[in-house]
Amino acid sequence: MTKPSVSRRSFLVDSAAATAALSALPRSGRAEDAPTSEFRSRWDLVPDRVWPGAAFWSNPLQDWRIRGGRLECFRPATGRSLHLLTHDLANRSGTLRMSVQLGSIDGGPLAEASGSAGFEVGVRGPLGDYRNNLVHGSGFPAGLRTNGRLFLGDGPEAVSAPVDLNAEAVELRLAIDPEGNGFHLTLSALDPTDGRVLGSVERSGVPGASLVGNLALMSNFGPPRPAAQQANNANLPPAGTWWFADWTVSGSKVDAHDDRRFGPILFNQYTLHGGTMKMSVQMPPLGPEDEHSIRLLVDRDGSWTQVAEATIDPRSFLATFRVEGWDDQINIPYRISYVEKFTDGSGREDTFEGLIRRDPVEADVLTVADISCNAHYAFPNEACVASVAKLDPDLIVFTGDQFYESTGGFGVERNDVDIALLDLMRKWYQHGWTWRDVTRDRPSIAIPDDHDVYHGNLWGEGGKKAPGNTSEAESKGGYKQMAEFVNVVHAIETAHHPDSPAEPGLQGITGYYGPLTYGGIGFAILADRQYKSGPDGKVPPTTSGRADHVVDPDFDPETADRPGLELLGDPQLRFLEAWADDWQGVEMKAAISQTIFTAMATHHGQPDNRLIADYDTNAWPQTPRDEAVRALRRAFAFHLAGDQHLPAVVHYGIDEHRDAGVAFASPAVNNLYPRWFWPESPGENRPSGAPKELGDFRDSFDHPLTVLACANPKPDRRPGVGVLEAETDKSAGFGVVRFHKADRTITVECWPLLADPTEPGTQFPGWPVTVSQLDNGGARVAQADLPEVVVRGVDRPVVRVIDESINEPVYGIRLTGSRWRPFTFAEGVYTIRVVDPESGRSAEQRGVEARKGNDATIEITL
Structure with missing residues (x-):
């Protein structure tokens, strides 16, 4: 892992050219852009990698990837999901129009494949928070099974209808419309090459409570289980491997939340110690065609100035900055900058900002x-x-x-x-x-x-x-x-x-x-x-x-x-x-x-x-x-x-x-x-x-x-x-x-x-x-006292007590003033050493007796 060390001199160098280049990059997709209720995945622009992008959360991470411009779930196991972070279904009346193209990674007609795939809508967990929904939620399923059926819902109220799966890919379309006190749902499968309808299924009277929450793609409906359990359990539904492309979402029931994007810069941690600031920045699993460097900038007189650059480790996906000579007497705003690259040659800067607090040495x-x-x-x-x-x-x-x-x-x-x-x-x-x-x-x-x-x-x-x-x-x-x-x-x-x-x-x-x-x-x-x-x-x-x-x-x-x-x-x-x-x-x-x-x-x-x-x-x-x-x-x-x-x-x-x-x-x-x-x-x-x-x-x-x-x-x-x-x-x-x-x-x-x-x-x-x-x-349980120590020549020194019988330190403590009566756990003879840690000066007195009720005083001068 690269841990670049930056000297005080290089820290003070104004990297104006680098800063200007970063500020000129397009900032599309940032949290400050106006949100829209319409969404379209652009995996066709994403280089091959595990991470599907800042707008998504995959369950589990290791089973999904981008390959050849498509999203793939390559683990044949149930309960695999990919959630959309930036859009969800609101708790109001309205419409949803959602579509995605999908097929089997193995190729060939879907009728010869295994498993199921489609959508899950209104995914909610016990807390209702969109992030809680990601890992603890369940929703309303809408998809296809390779046995030739489209379905809406699960359990005894589920409805299904036949679908022609002799095509190698289908486009699933889900429409949700208000109907009385509930909603009407239509799921259709089309041939993406000519728009021919291959099958459809409808369901009325779906309560609104079932249609509030996250939107997700599903690979193999069923209980989410560890892959090892899936492989060893013949009673689970059959599972296959699936690809997805061109996921679109729109409608008046859809809310946009662009501020919920997670990445590429995920989070960071830092410490400040002895004038050195160290920071680690966690990134997602990137691919070989992604950018692998990341920059640290600080606010200097109202402008962002680069002070360090680090390489992202290919195993931990971590970038670590180490900046020596950090001014720990002032608060310093910082910005982390990373440029996400796309296959059409464009790029997008992602930034993450915070504050390196001053070292509060003077705080009470x-x-x-x-x-x-x-x-x-x-x-x-x-x-x-x-x-x-x-x-x-x-x-x-x-x-x-x-x-x-x-x-x-x-x-x-x-x-x-x-x-x-x-x-x-x-x-x-x-x-x-x-x-x-x-x-x-x-x-x-x-x-x-x-x-x-x-x-x-x-x-x-x-x-x-x-x-x-x-x-x-x-x-x-x-x-x-x-x-x-x-x-x-x-x-x-x-x-x-x-x-x-x-x-x-x-x-x-x-x-x-x-x-x-x-x-x-x-x-x-x-x-x-x-x-x-x-x-x-x-x-x-x-x-x-x-x-x-x-x-x-x-x-x-x-x-x-x-x-x-x-x-x-x-x-x-x-x-x-x-x-x-x-x-x-x-x-x-x-x-x-x-x-x-x-x-x-x-x-x-x-x-x-x-x-x-x-x-x-x-x-x-x-x-x-x-x-x-x-x-x-x-x-x-x-x-x-x-x-x-x-x-x-x-x-x-x-x-x-x-x-x-x-x-x-x-x-x-x-x-x-x-x-x-x-x-x-x-x-x-x-x-x-x-x-x-x-x-x-x-x-x-x-x-x-x-x-x-x-x-x-x-x-x-x-x-x-x-x-x-x-x-x-x-x-x-x-x-x-x-x-x-x-x-x-x-x-x-x-x-x-x-x-x-x-x-x-x-x-x-x-x-x-x-x-x-x-x-x-x-x-509180001291057995003996040493003489009171009065220190001359330095304020707030450190007093150390050394047991001469074993020549080992008993303790050391920084005083709040210049006098203190040390204690010991046993009577005997001790050395009292007085130290000024900042200057390195020290003095000591040997052969000092510790006894109960000791009221003597000694002076030690540095």
């Missing part, structure tokens, strides 16, 4: 949205996106499971890498389409979790290959998908991250952990699945039938803490420790990872499914877990995560309760797999009147655990409720973490999916939760 508060686990039941999740936008986060972090294997239907592909990558793209596009109006104007982080690489659970073991594609193979460790597939997932989600120190692992699988400094907060981006050991064969056998689920009430967690097991892996742990000591430009610190470092949930999937222990949690393996938590404690780092589908704020313990950091597990946006925390006994040391779920506990791997807030899903599903209400019952929602730099506190806020965050009292019960930065260092 940095607000970070924590978003995770979206099964896209409520795609495009407009209510959630609108609520997050109201909160106007400075940074948005997607902490894993941006999509699931089930996203958009049709299952997954595991054998053919080319098909698998296209299957991946359609799921990823649903994530990007959901969030693109948030990510275009603010930096974002996305980290892949298990479902992003088609795993129920992932123990990556540094990139090794899993011994099979089954769920049982997962617990043996490694990746089930092809290495190339995994690397594309890592690219599309993380290519815009700051540069990573991670080296490729086994099979050449890439890493992505690394630092991000933004708004005066230092973030460590972690990969807590990629290097973790798999449990099968490394821990005592379970009796549950699964190597990762322990149901034995007599389970001894010490038996699972065996030598040689990994969590973060040694290189990533070394990075985390070095990051903990680096305070340049940083006031406070936080880690971002897939899941929290404790085993909190007691019940999984179903409210009666109690687990004694779950090896998928980051409470195991215990020894490397403690090493990771100590590294976070070393930086007083808060922890943002997702994965659990159980919204919670927890305080970690290593040797005792609350002697380490605080973490937030965000709610799932759309919850595929509920979990509950139902402890057998109420928590100790909980506030008076607090629910029994709060307080001090021991998790299932015997770590001290303090629960500060928890929002359990409802145990019983309400029958008949809508999609959004059902998700709310499962504690779906969103959260933000606010870092208050002046008083060094951290506030966690958490809302149910349908809550309006601007209204008071709408958060989950128990939120917001505010903790001190010192809580992340275990200050």
Whole structure:
């Protein structure tokens, strides 16, 4: 993948000629053009490729293509559809005239072909949104079957009539006209060579409710299923391969929405770190005759100036810009520009605009949205996106499971890498389409979790290959998908991250952990699945039938803490420790990872499914877990995560309760797999009147655990409720973490999916939760004090405490002033080192005694 690096000098060069050339290109088909209710496909002008164009959405992406100026569905399977994004049927009386030419890809008379094809009109999903209709909708079918019948509708009310299919192609025409309180439909088939009518069928009294929504072409009517199921199920309707051409739509019942075009520029993500701006731009699957370069322009004194150009990667369809010397002190509007080429030699510029925000280093508060686990039941999740936008986060972090294997239907592909990558793209596009109006104007982080690489659970073991594609193979460790597939997932989600120190692992699988400094907060981006050991064969056998689920009430967690097991892996742990000591430009610190470092949930999937222990949690393996938590404690780092589908704020313990950091597990946006925390006994040391779920506990791997807030899903599903209400019952929602730099506190806020965050009292019960930065260092349970340190010669220095008995750092922290009394977890002798990270100056005092009630003072001058 090309990642062009642009120096400050080249960034400042005015590319006036390139800008002028771009502005001169025709802009037909853009959102600002006047919409018309008449539509005609022009696939005859589109070069050969998978992507059908910005006006269409294909289900599934990998089964459709443009070839020789025609649209083809080349997979002989049922339920394949291509939706028109820019026009739909309105909820009013009026007419529709629609036509398309079609035939069998195999050629020959249609009477000798297999399957069915035609239209589906009024396609609507449970939410009524046109994007929800694309993947969750159904409509009124109108088409032909190669058994010689035209049909309108399905079920017992369907009507059909004979049609002469001895032609190699037909033109289908659908007419819808008002009739009383309903509509009259006529479907005709004509010979496209001479206009001869080959057959027709009519139906009266079709209710208007059936004719509101999306318009689509269908290849093989029937239930949409994964291709593997289609091939192995003789009971499904016969299916064939179909081509389509010259689709036209018009009528007074048709509304035009040119602003709904999706592409060629689909969405983008960016970060700003250390004066370098990195941006990834997601494109659709392009063909060899398409343009393969894309440009980045910025608004400079009222004119658009090109600052970078990138090549679109042929596997991920991603373009990545890397611009050094970015002026991070001002807001900079940007424009992404791509020229779509057509076979007649013409072109059309597509642009996508947004804002690179200034680095808010001087702001008192940095607000970070924590978003995770979206099964896209409520795609495009407009209510959630609108609520997050109201909160106007400075940074948005997607902490894993941006999509699931089930996203958009049709299952997954595991054998053919080319098909698998296209299957991946359609799921990823649903994530990007959901969030693109948030990510275009603010930096974002996305980290892949298990479902992003088609795993129920992932123990990556540094990139090794899993011994099979089954769920049982997962617990043996490694990746089930092809290495190339995994690397594309890592690219599309993380290519815009700051540069990573991670080296490729086994099979050449890439890493992505690394630092991000933004708004005066230092973030460590972690990969807590990629290097973790798999449990099968490394821990005592379970009796549950699964190597990762322990149901034995007599389970001894010490038996699972065996030598040689990994969590973060040694290189990533070394990075985390070095990051903990680096305070340049940083006031406070936080880690971002897939899941929290404790085993909190007691019940999984179903409210009666109690687990004694779950090896998928980051409470195991215990020894490397403690090493990771100590590294976070070393930086007083808060922890943002997702994965659990159980919204919670927890305080970690290593040797005792609350002697380490605080973490937030965000709610799932759309919850595929509920979990509950139902402890057998109420928590100790909980506030008076607090629910029994709060307080001090021991998790299932015997770590001290303090629960500060928890929002359990409802145990019983309400029958008949809508999609959004059902998700709310499962504690779906969103959260933000606010870092208050002046008083060094951290506030966690958490809302149910349908809550309006601007209204008071709408958060989950128990939120917001505010903790001190010192809580992340275990200050509440300190055992001894060092002398108060008074620093001369620098304001707001970093104070580091080093245990001389083992010559290892205990922690470091940036002060808000010039004096502070450090604490320790044990009496003894320590070194106090004072550092000015920005200048590099430092001074220290060795042999300093830590004891209870220490009221001494020392001065250190830089």
